[in-house]
Each structure stands twice: as C-alpha cells, then as structure tokens.
Amino acid sequence: MFHSKASFNLRHASNSVRTVNSFLSTCLNNLQKGEVKPFNEIPGPAPSLPLFGTSWQYYVGRYNLFKFHEANIDKYHRYGPIVKEEFEGRKPVVLVFEPKDFETVFRSQGKYPIRPPNEFVCHFRKHNPDKYPTVGISNLQGEEWLAERKPLSSAFSKHIIDKCFPPQNKIAEDFVDYLWKIRDANNVVNNVQEETYLLSIEALSMLCFNSRLNCFSQKASIDGKQLIAATKKLFESYQELYYGLPVWKIAPKFSKAYQKYVRAEEAIYNLTSKYIVNAMEKGNGESVLELLLSSKKLSEKEVRTTIIDFLAGGTTTTSTTMAYTLQNLANNFTAQKRLQEELDSSLSDSESLTLDKLNSFSYLKACVKEVFRLSSTIPSIVRILPEDVVLSGYRVPAGTPIFCCSYVTSRVSKFFEEPLKFKPERWFRHSRTHNPYSSLPFGFGTRQCIGRWFSELLLHTATANILRKYKLESVTADVESIHSFILVPESPIKIKITPRK
Numbered sequence: 001m002f003h004s005k006a007s008f009n010l011r012h013a014s015n016s017v018r019t020v021n022s023f024l025s026t027c028l029n030n031l032q033k034g035e036v037k038p039f040n041e042i043p044g045p046a047p048s049l050p051l052f053g054t055s056w057q058y059y060v061g062r063y064n065l066f067k068f069h070e071a072n073i074d075k076y077h078r079y080g081p082i083v084k085e086e087f088e089g090r091k092p093v094v095l096v097f098e099p100k101d102f103e104t105v106f107r108s109q110g111k112y113p114i115r116p117p118n119e120f121v122c123h124f125r126k127h128n129p130d131k132y133p134t135v136g137i138s139n140l141q142g143e144e145w146l147a148e149r150k151p152l153s154s155a156f157s158k159h160i161i162d163k164c165f166p167p168q169n170k171i172a173e174d175f176v177d178y179l180w181k182i183r184d185a186n187n188v189v190n191n192v193q194e195e196t197y198l199l200s201i202e203a204l205s206m207l208c209f210n211s212r213l214n215c216f217s218q219k220a221s222i223d224g225k226q227l228i229a230a231t232k233k234l235f236e237s238y239q240e241l242y243y244g245l246p247v248w249k250i251a252p253k254f255s256k257a258y259q260k261y262v263r264a265e266e267a268i269y270n271l272t273s274k275y276i277v278n279a280m281e282k283g284n285g286e287s288v289l290e291l292l293l294s295s296k297k298l299s300e301k302e303v304r305t306t307i308i309d310f311l312a313g314g315t316t317t318t319s320t321t322m323a324y325t326l327q328n329l330a331n332n333f334t335a336q337k338r339l340q341e342e343l344d345s346s347l348s349d350s351e352s353l354t355l356d357k358l359n360s361f362s363y364l365k366a367c368v369k370e371v372f373r374l375s376s377t378i379p380s381i382v383r384i385l386p387e388d389v390v391l392s393g394y395r396v397p398a399g400t401p402i403f404c405c406s407y408v409t410s411r412v413s414k415f416f417e418e419p420l421k422f423k424p425e426r427w428f429r430h431s432r433t434h435n436p437y438s439s440l441p442f443g444f445g446t447r448q449c450i451g452r453w454f455s456e457l458l459l460h461t462a463t464a465n466i467l468r469k470y471k472l473e474s475v476t477a478d479v480e481s482i483h484s485f486i487l488v489p490e491s492p493i494k495i496k497i498t499p500r501k
C-alpha cells in the first residue's frame with residue numbers, strides 16, 4: 001500500500017531497445033494466441049474518484065486499512081488473479097495473486113530492481129546531506145544502490161553470519177533464563193512480542209556493534225534503553241506517516257508524526273556515532289560495523305546510515321516472527337513434540353547447542369519456514385519494472401507499481417494444501433508440491449532482504465534453545481494480525497511456559 005505513494009523518477013524505466021523488442025515479441029506471441037488484454041481492462045474496484053482514486057474503499061467502503069492483507073484475499077476471490085487499483089492522485093497500482101506472475105515480475109526486474117522508496121525518509125535525509133550522504137540502502141535506486149549493496153551483501157553472506165553463532169547462542173540462552181524471570185504467577189509470559197523485541201535488539205546490537213546492551217537485565221545500559229525507545233518510536237512514526245494525512249509533505253514542522261520520526265532517527269544517529277568511534281578505535285573487525293568500516297568501500301557516514309536502516313528493517317520483523325514462531329508451536333502440540341524429539345535426539349541435557357547441530361535440524365528449519373508462510377510479517381513484495389510485462393494475460397506498462405501478494409498465495413488452497421494448517425512437513429523436499437514463488441518472506445533476487453541469513457540464524461538458535469527448555473502452551477489461541485506498517489499481532493500473545501526437565 002505505502003509503496004503506491006511513491007513518486008517515481010522513471011529514468012530507470014527507460015531501458016533499452018532490447019527490452020522493447022523482447023516485450024513486443026512476447027506481445028506478438030500472445031496476440032497471435034489472442035491473449036494479451038489491455039491495461040485498462042484489468043478488473044478492480046470502482047469507481048475511481050478524482051484525487052482519491054479507489055482508496056475510498058479503505059475509509060468508507062468494505063475494507064479496513066489495518067486489514068489490508070485480508071482485503072487482498074477478498075479481492076483475489078472477487079476479481080481474480082490480477083487487480084488494478086488507483087491511489088493518491090489516481091495513480092494506478094496492480095496487485096497480482098499468482099506465483100507464476102511473481103516469477104515474471106522478478107525475471108523482468110533487471111540489474112537494478114526498483115522497490116518504491118520511503119518518501120519521508122528520503123525527504124529528511126536529502127535535507128540533511130551533511131549527515132546523510134545518501135538516502136540509505138533501502139531507498140537508493142540504480143547504480144548508487146548497487147554500489148552500496150555489494151559490500152553489504154558480502155558482509156551479510158551466510159558464511160560471515162555463521163561466525164556470529166557463538167555470541168548469538170549466548171544471547172538466546174540468556175533469553176531462555178529471562179523468560180523464566182518475567183513469567184507471572186501462572187507461568188505465563190504475558191506479552192511475548194515485547195520480550196522478543198528485546199531479544200532482537202540485543203541480537204542486532206551484538207551483530208552491528210559487537211556489544212551487548214543487557215536488555216534482559218534491570219541494569220540495561222542507558223544506551224540500550226535509549227536505543228530500544230528510539231527504535232520503537234521510529235517504527236511508530238513510520239506507521240503514522242504512511243497511513244496518516246500527508247501533512248509532512250506540506251508543512252513537515254507541523255506534522256507530529258514527522259517530528260517523531262526525526263527525533264527517533266536523530267537519537268539512533270547519535271547513539272550509532274558513539275559506537276562508530278569505538279569501532280574505529282578498536283578496529284578488530286569483529287562486528288558488521290567494523291567489517292564495513294575496514295572494507296573502506298563505504299564512507300563512515302554511509303555506514304552510519306546503513307546501521308540505522310538495519311535497526312529499522314530488522315528489529316520489528318525479527319521480533320514479530322519470533323513471537324509468531326512461539327505462538328504457532330504453542331498452538332500445535334504435535335509439531336512442538338516432533339521438534340523437541342529432534343532436538344533431544346541430538347543433544348544431551350548438559351550439552352550446549354552448536355552451529356553444526358543447528359544446521360542439522362531439518363524439522364526446526366521447516367517449522368520456521370512454515371511460520372514465514374502462515375504468519376508472514378511482509379504481505380507483499382513490490383516492484384516497479386523497467387519494461388512492460390504481461391501478467392495473467394494483461395499488459396502492464398513499465399513504471400506501474402506491482403504488488404506480488406504472497407500473503408494471499410500462502411493462504412489459498414490453490415497454492416498450498418490445507419493452507420491454514422501449521423504443517424512444517426510440507427517443506428520437506430520429498431513432499432513439496434507448491435510453487436517456490438508462492439511464499440516470499442524475504443523478497444526475491446538481488447534486492448531481497450540483506451538480513452535474511454542473520455534473521456534465520458537468530459530464529460533457529462532462539463527457537464531451539466527455548467524449545468529444549470520449555471513446554472509451550474497457548475493462552476491466546478488465535479491472535480489475529482493487524483497491518484501496522486508490517487503485519488504484527490493485533491493483541492498480546494500470551495504463552496504459558498513449563499520447564500521440561
């Protein structure tokens with residue numbers, strides 16, 4: 001949804017004669033088969049009103065902005081595999097609900113995939129060039145994006161991330177003890193996501209700064225407390241800026257949400273500055289920050305901007321997925337038991353988890369994949385393509401934001417058998433029947449999530465440690481998701497924990 005608000009410089013869209021030729025030949029082939037239908041015939045909600053387009057349906061119509069993901073399931077059943085809507089200023093956007101269309105989109109994204117940028121972040125950073133040399137990896141486009149992405153992709157490769165296992169495992173072990181300390185009189189952890197938030201910020205701080213914030217202790221460092229508060233505010237402001245009236249565009253000084261965002265971003269900037277100085281003094285290359293600084297491929301200021309983007313992009317996504325993992329396992333005893341059997345058969349009570357053992361746990365990995373499918377935090381991946389494409393038989397012009405709605409493909413029976421059931425076994429190679437594009441938790445291709453390997457390492461390590469120690473029982477059986485910038489639990493997830501041995 002938010003991506004549709006992006007105003008786009010379509011210089012990226014003018015690719016080459018080769019692209020036009022390839023599109024024309026696809027069209028010709030399809031026309032010969034009489035299949036390509038024009039853009040304006042794509043079905044979708046109507047009427048499209050001046051200024052508002054079809055966005056009125058979220059305010060006075062059948063849909064709710066905070067249930068955008070569920071609205072898309074309704075649109076799939078109502079209009080079919082492709083839908084056209086018009087948002088602010090009647091700019092068209094297209095939603096697709098077919099994995100084969102996702103594949104077409106990703107195959108056409110070119111060398112510099114375009115995901116619409118976050119406008120208010122770009123606005124702020126462009127007005128503060130002394131601090132921010134670029135708008136940041138998540139918002140950059142074209143060659144500038146690739147130049148920043150390459151060193152970051154190396155720093156976040158699986159091989160480098162695997163080296164983070166020992167400190168991340170220690171954090172997971174501490175989290176296991178922490179959960180026991182904060183349970184209530186009935187052994188219930190009353191707001192699992194609040195706690196997994198601490199886990200993910202502690203883990204990200206270790207990754208980025210090679211430094212613990214002591215989030216699980218009463219004596220959390222002042223930096224830790226400030227970083228947690230600033231990251232939370234940053235995320236809240238994102239949500240308000242995306243979905244509120246765009247006051248910030250006309251008068252940023254009078255927009256409370258924009259000012260909240262600026263304060264949060266500045267707080268993280270200042271805290272990060274301190275760690276950059278420390279990292280430069282230490283210079284032993286043990287954190288991502290030091291690795292990036294020592295590679296000399298990015299300037300100090302670029303590294304700082306990148307760390308802010310990591311915290312913004314990584315904290316809530318990882319903590320929410322961790323909370324959903326515990327909830328799904330608490331709700332599904334059979335899967336929980338099978339996972340515990342896998343862990344117990346390989347590790348005695350006195351043994352600590354190792355990376356080799358972690359890598360051998362196929363059911364654990366299948367459980368996390370199933371959580372990503374059933375309880376994904378990012379409901380669609382968006383691209384703006386440099387060339388026209390044919391999707392579900394319709395021509396979609398270059399420059400149109402296209403939403404690949406993987407939340408929908410993950411939840412309809414056409415793409416997954418018994419889609420609403422938590423069945424990790426479906427991810428075992430021999431029983432896989434689904435199209436690989438139908439679940440896309442980290443996006444796809446060269447612009448996919450940089451933090452993928454790190455998030456998976458954290459989720460696997462923490463889940464294994466928690467499940468070795470506790471039996472989980474759900475107190476809140478079905479917590480719905482709400483679209484709050486990403487998908488998050490609508491109400492607190494409560495889980496009863498009982499020591500297993």
Ligand code: HEM
Nearest residue numbers: 138310313314317318321442443444447448449450451455
């Ligand atoms: C469960 C956790 C996470 C999920 C589900 C997730 C998901 C995503 C998705 C769907 C995208 C867009 C990909 C695309 O357009 O193809 C993305 C981009 C990104 N993510 Fe993550 N993410 C997670 C954790 C993290 C972490 C821990 C970090 C940082 C350490 C991170 C940093 C980024 C960055 C920087 C981008 C933008 C990449 C670019 O534009 O080149 N993410 N993430």
